[in-house]
Amino acid sequence: MSFALGKPILLLSAVAALTAPWALRRQALPRADLTIWVFADLHARTYRSILDEFQRQTGTTVRLELLSGRAMPVRLQSLFMSGASGSVLPDLVELEIGWVGRFFRPPLDEIGLTPLNTFLSVNGWDQRIVRQRFAPWSKQGVVFGVPHDVHPVTITYRKDLFDEAGIDLESATTWQNFQQKCLEFQAYWLSRGYAHRHAIELPQSSSDWLITMLLQRGINLVDERENIHFNDPRVAQTVAFYAQLVCGPQRIASESVGLGSGMWVNDVLEGNLCAFMTPDWRIHDLKAYAGNLAGRLRMMPLPRFDPTDTPTSTAGGTMLGITRNSTRKDDAWKLIEFLYLSQTGLRARQQTSNILPPVIAQWDDAAYHREDPYFGGQRVDELYIQLAREIPPRYVTPASSVAGTQLSFIVHRAVEHLKRRGTAGLEEQCRLWCARAADDLRRRIEHGKLSQ
């Protein structure tokens, strides 16, 4: 048999002919009353486990779609900008703190999300949820999302290794003291041939944890009114200090592998990184990928720079909001209450993660007051609860991500300065770079601002 166009084309045609009926017979996804977009696999699993119950209770059907965290904000932004409505637009969306700022650029009445102040006040949720956690999801006092979490930050450390080195890390209440103890720890292990044993995980190239430290000092680089705080002298001070944690003779930190959750845990497991900043969402990975670290870890509050600083901070965060063009806002609100604020939602959350809920009354739940064998019997949830009351507000605006990039750049310059000239003049230089960053950011904000 011969075929004029050649065998490959014949083969492709045959494959197409065979698969076409299957493709044509595939049923479209069933339509649901509500569609919710989430970006975290863990959240998707949690919600899926209780959605049937919501449907039974309310008779409202829900379709949950899990999207990639990189793709979702771009898709959503396109939908909002085109004023889309109907089945292409989800009714509810979960947004992450790192990319929520972009949605707040339009004027209040054109933001693609529904203001939730009325919904929140009717049932008193605005008083029952940690107040500071509304900050990232608000613009000019209008709340666009219900917080999923509080994410207080602690430090988790390898107690076994610190004990062996004779270091009591928890007695360090200031960062300076913490650094000193970590240096002693590293010196001990270096003398035993462990050149790659670093006291703590902190990156040189990214400013994420530095932002956490600044928040601890009550500093948002850009606040809710888009005032810039790069010129606060404590920013330069903290950057100069941070640079010395990650570079130079006083270095106590190293980068983790990052990305894959199992990979940074491996560094902790092998004792390459012996402490790490720990918002509650990190615990899940630790327990999932390093079961054999059980009993060898302990958790402590953050050391402070000044006595006025809080012993914690906040890192990361998620909100659930209702899209402005959703036609079933009341049903959508019921779903928010069910997933985020109800007892059923709480139980589901406890099954899949250690993330503390933002509803203060739920902290009394017995599950948050147990000894945790993974942490050698320490009541880590109690520690989180204690710190959660003190977390600083974190504001997010469209300029926040630019500010973060600029801060990373300043860290890079500080590190280069340390490598070339040591600590001499480091803080003055940091002040200068911060001033330049403030000017640059102001220029960008002004350039993007509409005249009316």
Next chain:
Amino acid sequence: MTSRRLWAWQARFSPYLFVLPFVILFGMFILYPVARSLMLSFYRSAGVRRSEFIGLENYRFLLGDPQFHLALGNTLLYTALFLSLFIPLSLGLALLLNNRNVRLRNWFRFAFFSTHLVGQVFVAVMFYVMLAPRHGLVNRAIAAVFPWIGSEIYWRANPTLAMPAMVLASLWTSVGYGMIYFLAALQTVDRDLYEAAQVDGAGRWSRFWHVTLPGIRPVLVFLVLVGTIASLQLFELPYVFFDPPSGPGMRALTIVMYLYQHGFEFGNIGYASAVGWVLVLMVFLISMAQLRVSGAIREL
């Protein structure tokens, strides 16, 4: 209508009817967005309905922005580094696998080309793991061969290593693609020319320089052009590979990344459109310059 008139009508309009579907799609998905983005570049926008005409302000801001200069410098450096390695490596590999004495030639050809079948995001994730400090394959190999260097090499955090890491990852995925083109070109070079050159006493280098290179010149020009355009549009690789995506010390901030940050993170679509148009102009000018220098423009 008589059948003659119908045939005349058909003869006159059928070409237009045939191209009509293409014209409609081209208009909808290419021309309109292009024109709209050009228009947007003269506006400042926020949200669906709010925008204001600002003339050339976006372009003025762009040309005076040090961050854009940095992005431009990084992109051009990446392009230069990438092309200077991509072309020789692809050609070298093609010459090697064009040799009849190499065993399992077809298998090697497929193996080298197969890296091109994966997407940039996959490549970025793979190199993320391969270049990871302490655990990464590359770092472990370096530590095994050069123990004094060790395995703590921070490819993603060290500003000096950021660009080499990107180039390395790009080469891994592109060299096989270039090789295939060169292989096809090498097989079109007239064998008689080699024999004639050999009879005239030309050595290997001389044969390569005077017979092979002129023979594959059109493909060479094509690959340089395509490589340049792709390099100027670099985005996914650093976006996934680095955290923050602009890389340590903003060494991985490319023009498209800068565009993305301003358009999608900062939400200034008008400004991002202006960046896009500057990029278009750059690609056009560089491509024209390359065609002119290579003499290929005369053959167009």
